[in-house]
Amino acid sequence: GAVVSQHPSWVICKSGTSVKIECRSLDFQATTMFWYRQFPKQSLMLMATSNEGSKATYEQGVEKDKFLINHASLTLSTLTVTSAHPEDSSFYICSARDRANTRNEQFFGPGTRLTVL
């Protein structure tokens, strides 16, 4: 149980285009999903917290107009990188919190590698 999927697993796009990444909780309901970004050989940095049915909460320094987050259902959150630039190239990982889990554990997706040319 507690499986989180991400789609696509990797994507290459041209500079200036937009890319949408999906995060799904497959066998549980997630009231909260988190989006992280990981640069090579570095730790995960939380970008935003997404609560189902409400606006996402962005961490300091993360542009909300550039990284659009939608959490329309209890099993799906999307991150759209708008007008992507090469510096947006990174590994994006989502996690989901099972609302039925009293320990409030976060379960991580496998990540999406974005390369912007």
Added chain:
Amino acid sequence: GEDVEQSLFLSVREGDSSVINCTYTDSSSTYLYWYKQEPGAGLQLLTYIFSNMDMKQDQRLTVLLNKKDKHLSLRIADTQTGDSAIYFCAEKVRWVGGSQGNLIFGKGTKLSVKP
């Protein structure tokens, strides 16, 4: 602010024990976690410990928590080549900015297991 520190590299021989150390700063952390990340993959939860415990054992994994010193360690017994990965320590803090109950990660310790 909240911070989690780990050493960046650890190299051991197959069959030896590995000990990965971590220090954290938020004394109000309720849970502390160890995650494993294999190359190109997401994070896999290995184990966790609640802050009122000082030790937890799960098969080859032993977690020790020294709450006074804010020190957490992960011991892997009989380390295998398949254990080669990056191990992240994470603390669950009560409040970070506008987000409640988020995880703060260390930079990760790259474990290399030599045959």
